[in-house]
Amino acid sequence: MDEPKELEKFDDKIEQEIRIEPKDWMPDDYRKMLIRQISQHAHSEIVGMLPEANWITRAPSLRRKATLLAKVQDEAGHGLYLYCAAETLNISREEMVDQLLSSRAKYSSIFNYPTLSWADMGTIGWLVDGAAIMNQVPLCRASYGPYARAMTRICKEESFHQRQGYEILLTLCRGSKEQKAMAQDSLNRWWWPSLMMFGPNDDASPHTAQSMKWKIKRFSNDELRQKFVDVCKEQADILGITIPDPNLKWNEERGHYDFGEINWDEFWNVIKGNGPCNKERLQARIEAHENGAWVREAALAHAEKKKVLVNY
Amino acid sequence: MNNEPLWEVFIRSKQGLDHKHVGSLHAADAQTAIENARDVYTRRMEGVSIWVVESKYIHATNPDESESLFDPANDKVYRHPTFYDLPDELKYM
Ligand SMILES: [Fe+2]
Numbered sequence: 001m002d003e004p005k006e007l008e009k010f011d012d013k014i015e016q017e018i019r020i021e022p023k024d025w026m027p028d029d030y031r032k033m034l035i036r037q038i039s040q041h042a043h044s045e046i047v048g049m050l051p052e053a054n055w056i057t058r059a060p061s062l063r064r065k066a067t068l069l070a071k072v073q074d075e076a077g078h079g080l081y082l083y084c085a086a087e088t089l090n091i092s093r094e095e096m097v098d099q100l101l102s103s104r105a106k107y108s109s110i111f112n113y114p115t116l117s118w119a120d121m122g123t124i125g126w127l128v129d130g131a132a133i134m135n136q137v138p139l140c141r142a143s144y145g146p147y148a149r150a151m152t153r154i155c156k157e158e159s160f161h162q163r164q165g166y167e168i169l170l171t172l173c174r175g176s177k178e179q180k181a182m183a184q185d186s187l188n189r190w191w192w193p194s195l196m197m198f199g200p201n202d203d204a205s206p207h208t209a210q211s212m213k214w215k216i217k218r219f220s221n222d223e224l225r226q227k228f229v230d231v232c233k234e235q236a237d238i239l240g241i242t243i244p245d246p247n248l249k250w251n252e253e254r255g256h257y258d259f260g261e262i263n264w265d266e267f268w269n270v271i272k273g274n275g276p277c278n279k280e281r282l283q284a285r286i287e288a289h290e291n292g293a294w295v296r297e298a299a300l301a302h303a304e305k306k307k308v309l310v311n312y
Numbered sequence: 313m314n315n316e317p318l319w320e321v322f323i324r325s326k327q328g329l330d331h332k333h334v335g336s337l338h339a340a341d342a343q344t345a346i347e348n349a350r351d352v353y354t355r356r357m358e359g360v361s362i363w364v365v366e367s368k369y370i371h372a373t374n375p376d377e378s379e380s381l382f383d384p385a386n387d388k389v390y391r392h393p394t395f396y397d398l399p400d401e402l403k404y405m
């Protein structure tokens with residue numbers, strides 16, 4: 001079939017909510033957009049393990065430690081589901097890992113902030129996983145089949161992540177004055193970076209319109225951010241801590257909370273590699289990759305050796 | 313960096329059901345692929361049995377041919393029980 005006809009068929013499938021599968025014809029830009037989004041997403045899951053891994057050995061109880069380990073292990077799984085989904089678009093795992101380690105690929109800016117106290121494990125679960133869920137639930141209906149299926153699997157696992165985080169904060173907030181102060185301090189540091197997770201404002205987000213037309217994204221960055229603010233306000237009230245935004249207030253007319261302006265200079269600065277932990281995170285990934293090289297080599301050599309034995 | 317081949321993973325979620333494709337992963341050999349599949353795809357009792365098949369051994373239909381392959385069944389409604397006109401009083405059929 002010639003290209004205009006293929007394109008018509010493709011548009012028609014998108015229109016009718018028929019999923020696109022790996023071997024189907026698709027426009028080059030659709031493929032590129034998906035590769036960029038899915039691989040960035042995969043990198044975020046992988047790098048996202050680092051801030052929390054920082055606290056595994058110092059979790060305050062065995063229950064918290066087991067939970068945190070399970071959560072971090074889930075994030076590794078999420079990265080793997082997503083890398084596999086991206087590979088169906090004809091990009092190799094090596095290429096993606098290489099893009100991450102050579103700083104050519106981005107990952108979520110949130111993971112470039114440090115985890116300074118145990119309360120941060122609570123706040124990350126509540127806000128960071130919470131924002132991720134807000135973003136990811138609509139992606140379960142993304143037009144590309146393998147991506148949608150990976151997202152469905154991920155979303156099923158995420159809800160425990162958010163609940164365990166909230167429970168950590170709840171415990172601190174019902175504890176001593178110092179513990180509650182620790183929770184408040186953590187919220188103060190993570191609130192704005194969490195709002196930045198939804199990406200630039202709609203008018204500064206060049207890919208959004210096309211992505212929505214192709215039904216990869218279903219809601220714009222600002223729509224999702226608003227939803228997030230609305231639910232978080234009430235959740236913060238239950239904890240009894242205060243969201244650090246003097247402009248946060250209910251707007252009867254809009255039926256939403258108004259909130260203050262995000263510091264976009266900070267956002268772009270972190271994206272460009274100058275956040276508090278960018279270098280440390282990347283270095284940790286590079287070291288993990290290099291230190292694992294001998295394991296990969298040994299596994300391959302072992303597999304080769306066994307093949308030879310079978311053939312004789 | 314690595315040339316670990318790609319494997320497709322199939323999981324039987326419980327006794328009595330078919331193995332179903334759940335995704336893929338890289339591993340040096342079948343044994344490692346199964347071990348990795350256990351960690352990646354069955355962390356919450358999603359399975360009681362795992363199959364792995366190296367992806368290169370999977371042969372698939374081509375979407376371009378799906379019309380000629382799958383459309384002919386469309387006009388054979390007589391393969392379905394509802395095609396046949398029978399009296400309402402007829403029971404157990
Ligand atoms: Fe995740």
Ligand SMILES: [Fe+2]
Pocket residue numbers: 075129132158161
């Ligand atoms: Fe998570």
